[in-house]
Amino acid sequence: xxxxxxxxxxxxxxxxxxxxxxxxxxxxxxxxxxxxxxxxxxxxxxxxxxxxxxxxxxxxxxxxxxxxxxxxxxxxxxxxxxxxxxxxxxxxxxxxxxxxxxxxxxxxxxxxxxxxxxxxxxxxxxxxxxxxxxxxxxxxxxxxxxxxxxxxxxxxxxxxxxxxxxxxxxxxxxxxxxxxxxxxxxxxxxxxxxx
Numbered sequence: 586x587x588x589x590x591x592x593x594x595x596x597x598x599x600x601x602x603x604x605x606x607x608x609x610x611x612x613x614x615x616x617x618x619x620x621x622x623x624x625x626x627x628x629x630x631x632x633x634x635x636x637x638x639x640x641x642x643x644x645x646x647x648x649x650x651x652x653x654x655x656x657x658x659x660x661x662x663x664x665x666x667x668x669x670x671x672x673x674x675x676x677x678x679x680x681x682x683x684x685x686x687x688x689x690x691x692x693x694x695x696x697x698x699x700x701x702x703x704x705x706x707x708x709x710x711x712x713x714x715x716x717x718x719x720x721x722x723x724x725x726x727x728x729x730x731x732x733x734x735x736x737x738x739x740x741x742x743x744x745x746x747x748x749x750x751x752x753x754x755x756x757x758x759x760x761x762x763x764x765x766x767x768x769x770x771x772x773x774x775x776x777x778x779x780x
Contacts, residue, residue: 595635598644599628609649612707613656615692623659627651646722649708653723657700694744702737709734 603624610620610627631638631648638647695703701723708719709730720727 591636594641595632598641602645602648606645606648606652609707609712610652612692612711613652613703614659615696619659623652623655626655630655646718649712650722650724653700653704656704660700690745690748694741694748697744698737698740702733702740705730705733706737706741 607624610624614620614623627648630651638644704723708714708722716727716730720730
């Protein structure tokens with residue numbers, strides 16, 4: 586009978602926390618399908634250990650830790666399959682609003698971080714967990730969380746600045762092409778008028 590009550594308790598937990606947990610998964614992996622897979626895998630792993638979680642108020646922290654560990658496993662497995670390319674794929678913007686574009690850029694830029702750095706940034710800034718809560722969730726010291734966060738934010742700033750410079754360079758190159766195309770034509774036009 587205890588087994589049935591544990592199942593019902595877990596089902597109720599999932600029903601009430603599913604949306605928040607899916608948002609956490611989306612912050613860890615940018616692709617919506619991968620986020621669903623990540624959450625489902627984490628839920629399955631958590632269900633097997635559900636009776637071992639004595640304080641159910643810590644279930645969110647436990648599940649987030651499982652998601653982070655699962656994402657790290659996936660990252661390591663995919664890292665072996667990845668092939669570097671010259672160009673990054675273009676980030677898609679679902680509805681065209683500036684907020685969604687900024688979020689898509691940030692998620693894309695977060696891909697330059699190592700899994701540990703990404704996990705710290707997600708928990709501290711998106712999940713708004715304290716340094717101590719983040720340290721407990723990731724099994725590291727508060728000092729390690731702070732230094733990892735500092736390095737991760739510096740890396741994100743570096744990447745954003747680099748992309749901004751690249752974008753400005755492309756804009757300048759485009760404007761030079763336009764000027765070059767217009768320049769000779771306008772010159773010829775002036776000579777014809779003078780003749």
